[in-house]
Amino acid sequence: IVFAVGGDPVQFGLVTSFNRPGGNITGVYNLNTGVMGKRLELLHESVPPARVVGYLANPKSAVAGPETKELHEAARALGVELRILNATNEGEIDTAFATLAKEHSVPLVISTDNLFTDRPVRLVMLAARHAIPAIYPYRWFPTAGGLMSYGADLADAYRQVGNYAGRIVKGAKPTDLPVHQVVKVELIINLKTARALGLTIPLPLLGRADEVIE
Structure with missing residues (x-):
């Protein structure tokens, strides 16, 4: 499973940590802090x-x-x-x-x-x-x-989701792929x-x- 969420996936209980998500899941997130x-x-x-x-x-x-x-x-x-x-x-x-x-x-x-x-x-x-x-x-x-809008560049998020999905299809384990944070914001x-x-x-x-x- 590869997710894309707004907010802290650890706080939401989706993963156990950012570096080692645990289970059959990883993904990308954008924190709304600030x-x-x-x-x-x-x-x-x-x-x-x-x-x-x-x-x-x-x-x-x-x-x-x-x-x-x-x-x-x-x-x-x-x-x-x-x-x-x-x-x-x-x-x-x-x-x-x-x-x-x-x-x-x-x-x-x-x-x-x-x-x-x-x-x-x-x-x-x-x-x-x-x-x-x-x-x-x-x-x-x-x-x-x-x-107007001000928020994460979701195109970047979706690119990373696609990247992770491709790696998993080729045999990578989700738990070995650290959760990726989208840091770019756009106005x-x-x-x-x-x-x-x-x-x-x-x-x-x-x-x-x-x-x-x-």
Whole structure:
């Protein structure tokens, strides 16, 4: 078995250690440590008047606790209030966006939980409908029309998964293949969406972007 996960596979119980996974499993992972706080900083830089920032989370997810802790720390450092909006299904996602929309121009950080990352088109559509500036975990969100994303370069992750799968087919044992961490992160900005939201993305921020979608 070759996995690709966001988060600590040892903490999740998938493997016993990074160097010696144990059992018939190995894979790749990207730790979100530091990434959530950076997402909040990037969003705050893009929507400077915001004094409140929302966080869409699945309270049943293993990533919710660590993400919330990191976002609270980043919010305190920036002097903004963090507003947590919980959702455990599609209906509650719709409700969360509608609730946030009642507060004018409150930007939103999207959790890395699969409930959200598996629904890019729906989340982007809701953000557009309610005119909510949002930052997402991965590049397929701004590609679908979302404002921006900051997160792991999953193309790198999938390349490593393919590499490991090929080695296992040729006879390598998963337990002998150390778990690989994806360290490259990328910033993607959709300028068309920014204009539609009435936002002017600062030039220094555009200069740091790995890709700008016109």
